[in-house]
Structures are given as C-alpha cells and as structure tokens.
Amino acid sequence: MNTSSQSNTEFQKIILKNIQNFTNCEFIFTTINNFLHNYNRGYFTIVGSPGSGKSAILAKYVIDNPDVIYYNAQVEGKNTAEEFPKYICTQLTKRMGNGEWGVGEISENATEGSWFLSLLLQKISDHLKPAQPLIIAIDALDAINPNSQPPGTNLFYLPRYLPDGVYFILTRRPFKREQSGLLIEAPSQILDLSEYGLKNWDNEQAFTQHWQKMQGEGLSDVALSVLGVLISGEKEGVSLNEITAIKNVDVFDIQEVLDNWFEFLQQQRIGKETRYSLYHPRFRDWLGKQIGVESGYV
Structure with a gap:
C-alpha cells in the first residue's frame, strides 16, 4: 500500500472515531452552505477551544459530503508543511486521472511543493460545473509543526488566492488574528463555537x-x-x-x-x-x- 493509500485509510478511521462525539449542530452546516452559496470561492474556519467538538463537526460534514477531500493534521507525521500538499495533490491527480474533471494524467512532480497545488486547483476550477465545488477540509490546522516551513509562508502552504469553485473548510483552536499564519486574498468567514455553549468533550x-x-x-x-x-x-x-x-x-x-x-x-x-x-x-x-x-x- 502506498503512502497516500495509508493516509486515506488512517483518515477514514479518524473520521469514524471523531463522529462518535457529534452533537446536533445543523446551524453550523447551514452556515457553511450559506457561505458556499454566497461566495464563489473561499476559506471557512470553525474555531473552538479544545474539546468543543470541532473535529466531530467536520467529520459529520465529510461523511455527509463524500466528495470532500479530508486531511487531519493531528495524525502522526501529518503535521508538517510538506505532507499536506503531497497528500492533497495526490488525491487531486487521482480524480483528474479518472477523468472526473476532464484532465489527463499528471506527472510525478505533482507532489512537489505549493506551486503545483495552486496549478492543480486552477486546472480543476476550469473544469468544474456550476454547483459542483471542490472542497478541501483540514482538521486541526493549529497542529502544524511551525518549524516545518519557512517563516512568512502560509500554514501548510495554503494558497493565498483561490480560483472559482474552490473552498477550504478549516478547524483550529482560538488564535490571535495577527498570528493566524495565513495571508489570503479570498472570501473568508470564521464561526466561533464559543458563542454557542456546546458541550465540551475533553477527558x-x-x-x-x-x-x-x-x-x-x-x-x-x-x-x-x-x-x-x-x-x-x-x-x-x-x-x-x-x-x-x-x-x-x-x-x-x-x-x-x-x-x-x-x-x-x-x-x-x-x-x-x-x-x-x-x-x-x-x-x-x-x-x-x-x-x-x-x-x-x-
């Protein structure tokens, strides 16, 4: 089994584990869907303290939307900036290779750095149909090892610009705006779970x-x-x-x-x-x- 397949299996196990703590949060999914409807691309971030249910919420969203590409930075070895584009580019090239978006085989350098991720996202955007967004979900953005990438770069080399039809849904713990680790020029929205008094699942x-x-x-x-x-x-x-x-x-x-x-x-x-x-x-x-x-x- 290759590394990408191992990660995918690992992520599936994490999703199934996390969803056990899911509580009824339909208002969050409504808010996400409104964001997708109101903007043609963007970053949607769920912020919550430890144990607030962020991971369970995202797991439920992914289960209900199987086309979403999921990444969990809390999995051992997946909290470095190099691992994220490697995994995501591999998942995207698989879909493109299968003809889902009408794009042919991509060469092996698909797993090299953030520049190729941006290129892939643009290629996919060019072939997306209306109401067919590409959504990439990242759980625990804050779990990244800050020493794994050069200072001043976006966390996990996330793109500063997004093409039409491409969205990222992120979860992370509370952070200071000036220490977000992201410089983006795309529509964005933050949903703060502390405003809703949800049950805390920490043990x-x-x-x-x-x-x-x-x-x-x-x-x-x-x-x-x-x-x-x-x-x-x-x-x-x-x-x-x-x-x-x-x-x-x-x-x-x-x-x-x-x-x-x-x-x-x-x-x-x-x-x-x-x-x-x-x-x-x-x-x-x-x-x-x-x-x-x-x-x-x-």
Missing part, C-alpha cells in the same frame, strides 16, 4: 496533552504564578492588572504567558477590562490538582 487524557503543551520545555516561576491565579480566580476570570497586583510580576511577562496559552483560555470583555479564565471549569479543576491549588469557585 483526562486530553487534559494531560494540553498540560504538556502548556508546560513546553518547563514552566517559569512567572507562568506558575499566573496559572495559580487563573485556577483560584473568580468565575468571570481575572484581569491582567489583578494578576500583576497579586503576584507583583511585570505586566509584559504576564502578557507573554497569556499569549502562549491563548488556545487554552477564554477571554471575556467586562467594561474596559479583558478578563481571562481557563477554557473549561473541568480543566481548571484538573490543573488545580496537578499543582496543588484549589479553584476559586464551584
């Missing part, structure tokens, strides 16, 4: 993975102090000034810690203040047990 295994990522190569004294305040803080969260006052730590050092943990935090604007809290009460309680700090509310 202790997931908490352990999040905790490992938060620690990185080790937590500084400042990071431990900030974490203690987040765990023991009030339900509505704590402000930057409150953390500084409690721990007498430089505000810029605290902000750096909060930025590094951005995907694991909720931000709530109250008056003129931004208040920070850990993304879910169960994760806060679990972390409290790991470092011996009691949570500030039940």
